[in-house]
Amino acid sequence: MLAFLFAATAAADSCLECHSVLEGKLQAPAKAFANDIHARFGFGCADCHGGNRNETDPEAAMSKASGFVGKIPRTAIPERCAHCHSNAALMEKHKPRQRVDQMAQYRTSVHGKRLASGDAKAATCIDCHSVHDIREVKDPLSPVHPLRLPETCARCHADPAYMAGYKLPTDQFASYRKSVHWEALAKRGDLSAPSCASCHGNHGAQPPEVASVAAVCGTCHVMMEDLYKKSPHEPVFAAMGAAGCVVCHSNHEIRPPNAGMLAGPNAVCSQCQDATSKGGIAAAEMGQQIISLEMALARSDQILANAQQSGMEVSEALLRQREGRENLVKAAVAVHAFQTAAVQKPVKEGLAIAAETYQAGASALQERRTRRMGLSVSLIAIAITMLGLRLAIRSIEGRTTKA
């Protein structure tokens, strides 16, 4: 009991005690700090702002002699955070698996460079992680939690007034919200789906250079990158100074790919290739192949759904259908080789599966007809037997009545 009381007394923080009874801006940090990850590990106000937390006299607690620095200038914030976060020995004690190179990365980032050049508007640690209520990245309330990160970046990057003078567009967030990546992240809750930091980096944030776009996309889309690098497009785009994947897929507003990107009025290939050129014909052919597989799989889906609704057992065919869809994905990947033969192989395999599953669906429906026919015959036989029994009963009971 005594030990507990002693410990409780020793843990008292005069900064929090005084500020929590103040009002407005002076009280807010003390109230917010209860949720801060640093509070959980025993850190207090004095660890960032200096001063003496054990001193009850405000003058003495916030005296220069006690190392009090008060509000930290924006340009000094990264160094202040790095004081601990770049200290491997200290971080080892509290968060042994956390990296300690954030400051080194930050110095290479556009934000870091601008801040070093005296631009106080450039983002520092607290602009993304917040201040006084800093939470772990995995905490859904943290502004850098994967689901909240795009909004956090957008606070500055989607604000035309704030970004004025940087010659940067402010529509990235609006574009990103139309993308397949946003859909995966926000609608399907897939925390591994890419957001701003996945492509631009977090502490070392900067736009990917034209030459490295394919490598950035290739971090996740490995096979596409591999095929693209061996394709005839790679040297051409490099010579043109075109940013690889972005040429066809755009950057922030990446829509789900479809066969229409290869052929038809909205084809991206037609931006460079004439329809009658060798490349234009190849693109149309690849598009046609993919469309034919899509249609064949859709036809099988329909007949299998019809059979399933009738209670027919078609789960094996549905499983095969999945393999057919995998071939469709393989064909879409193979497009990045920009050779019709590469697309043809998975399409051919997929079409064979689709034909097989369609046949399974047709057989199931035929089986359903046979079953119903068999049922009709059986019901007629049962009805005739029942009628026979009825007549037999009448005959027996008629004889008994006469007797």
Add this chain to the structure above:
Amino acid sequence: MASATELPQQAGWLEERLGLASIRAFLAHKTVPVHAQTLWYYFGGITLFLFVIQVVTGTLLLLYYRPSPAEAYESVQFIMTRVQFGWLIRSIHSWSANLMILSAFIHMFSVVFLRSFRRPRELTWLSGIALLGLALAFGFSGYLLPWNTISYFATKVGTDMAAAVPVIGHNLARFLRGGNDVGGATLTRFFGFHVAVLPGITTLLLLTHLALVQKHGMSSPPRAVEEYSCKGLPIPQMPFFPNFFLRELMAWYGALGVLGSLAAIFPWELGVKADPFAPAPAGIRPEWYFLAPFYTLKLIPSHVWVFEGELLGLLGFGLLALWWVALPFWAVNRQGVERTRWVTGAGVALLAYLTAFSALGYWR
């Protein structure tokens, strides 16, 4: 022309060895009362007929079924897609199980409303109720055997309820599951119950029930007896063989027609293979005959005063079941006067509860 009970001359060989004359004599004397409610007598026979179908189709399914988590689902899938008429056998097995339980319930309520449980038929009533309990146990154990998602999670819910029983709950749940959770051991165990333990007990009890029915004969409803006695007549009787037997045969054919139609038009679904690591899908509910208690338990708050809601619910069901089983003993007061209104009221209330709560459990 030979009479219906006369044995053809060629059957003399059998007569000498089996003594069929005594059976003939029994059949010649056995009669069935004829009155406005005779129709309800057929449901006992229909339940028996569906049980025989269960035994036959179950035996055929046994030829292919494999009771292990790795193979159970696939073996049922094999039966339904590869085995000639396997789909029909499996569908008939599943549908006849449900129709058998429905028919058993109709039979039970007809016995209540026609007062057939009265002295000296108390043991017939008790053996019949035990048979209904066994039919429900067949349904519960058989439901898990295809090892699909719905059956897996419904069994989890069902065995969780068993765990809530006071004092023995934990051990009862462990006994049913063969471990702490529903898994391979549960499947093997349920298979054992379904194809060996329950059929063994059911056969013995069924023979007892039938023997008691033969001993005491068919009960005539008091109201019908009264109507005829007012006219100074005994209640009319129909020979069991062949008159009633042929009618029963017609009922069986009718049941077969309904069963075949259901199996062919609505084949029993196989669903998706159970994944013990996947979260329980929404809308998990047991078979229709467990829906009323399931829905009632859902309605009871988690805590009622100092008691756990589920525990209170199970206690209530236990007392209700005990009261229902003891029906022949409280249906007559100490002076020997029948509590007719009480019995009818209890029957109507129970029927209304089961119908309403099963419907609510299904639609909500």
